[in-house]
Amino acid sequence: MGVRVKTLYFSMGSMLSMFVIMRITSHLSGMDIPLPIYILSMMFAGIMSYPFYVLLLESWEKNQRLRKELEQMVAHLQRKADVDDLTGLLSRSAFLERAEAMLKEDQVWLLVIDIDHFKEFNDTHGHQTGDAILQIVGHVIRSVLRPGNLAGRLGGEEFALCLTAHDVMSATNRAELVRAGIQALGVEAPSGGMLRATVSIGLSPYRAGQSLEECLHAADLAMYAAKTAGRNQVRLAA
Known part of the structure; x- marks a missing residue:
């Protein structure tokens, strides 16, 4: 699953969270919030959170790649230290x-x-x-x-x-x-x-x-x- 698809799911989660918050707010205040306000608030939550999730997920995936490369480098260096290059036997x-x-x-x-x-x-x-x-x-x-x-x-x-x-x-x-x-x-x-x-x-x-x-x-x-x-x-x- 790519970054954009994951971001879309997270943004939809933000929109759903905004909907839940507004529903709770309307019940606590005893006021009905008009449907357009619901829609605008949810759209605003999705639009505002989308760039944040893009950066967050791209940074996470970059860190995962760097971690994997580091682990491979450490394993390679460990093997270089453990194995004699000329004979293939242990050092x-x-x-x-x-x-x-x-x-x-x-x-x-x-x-x-x-x-x-x-x-x-x-x-x-x-x-x-x-x-x-x-x-x-x-x-x-x-x-x-x-x-x-x-x-x-x-x-x-x-x-x-x-x-x-x-x-x-x-x-x-x-x-x-x-x-x-x-x-x-x-x-x-x-x-x-x-x-x-x-x-x-x-x-x-x-x-x-x-x-x-x-x-x-x-x-x-x-x-x-x-x-x-x-x-x-x-x-x-x-």
């Missing part, structure tokens, strides 16, 4: 905040993933190639996530996953899917040929009484153990 802050809440779930596992020799990719083939590798890693991680799982980019070439309802075998299998999926995909080098990235993954269960930082640290140590052992593998925290 570090968003991942840590949501993972903290997931520690109350059963059988929680944290994975820390680091791309092997990533600096060499950037130094040798340029940052565009490095960005392409980051995007591949993000794509593979998203493809293996199950409902209720979390994945985020902690920064640079380091990523993290938070898995729930996984025993040690299923969590390890999930980590192996990530590792093998990344190794299987290639990136075309600027000079020609295909480049393949590998990742080292550390895996740690959440233990009662641990903080999120402690569990992530354990997974991080396991990831470094995987690098020390030759990279491109999954290591379980001690």
Whole structure:
């Protein structure tokens, strides 16, 4: 319903209100008000109130549009803050905040993933190639996530996953899917040929009484153990 139609209804309401007021006035004063006075008064009420209702309704609808645009802008900015643009995964802050809440779930596992020799990719083939590798890693991680799982980019070439309802075998299998999926995909080098990235993954269960930082640290140590052992593998925290 447009502003003009709404205004017409409101003006008709003003005219009806004027009619009621005049009827009450005539009964209280004991005087009959002539019909032309009724008509003129009602017309006057409608004509005088029409511009007011137009302005009122236009202002209300404008405020509604502005409020909707503001809500959309806030949602967009929130998403920009929560999601890493390059990989489509959660940002570090968003991942840590949501993972903290997931520690109350059963059988929680944290994975820390680091791309092997990533600096060499950037130094040798340029940052565009490095960005392409980051995007591949993000794509593979998203493809293996199950409902209720979390994945985020902690920064640079380091990523993290938070898995729930996984025993040690299923969590390890999930980590192996990530590792093998990344190794299987290639990136075309600027000079020609295909480049393949590998990742080292550390895996740690959440233990009662641990903080999120402690569990992530354990997974991080396991990831470094995987690098020390030759990279491109999954290591379980001690």
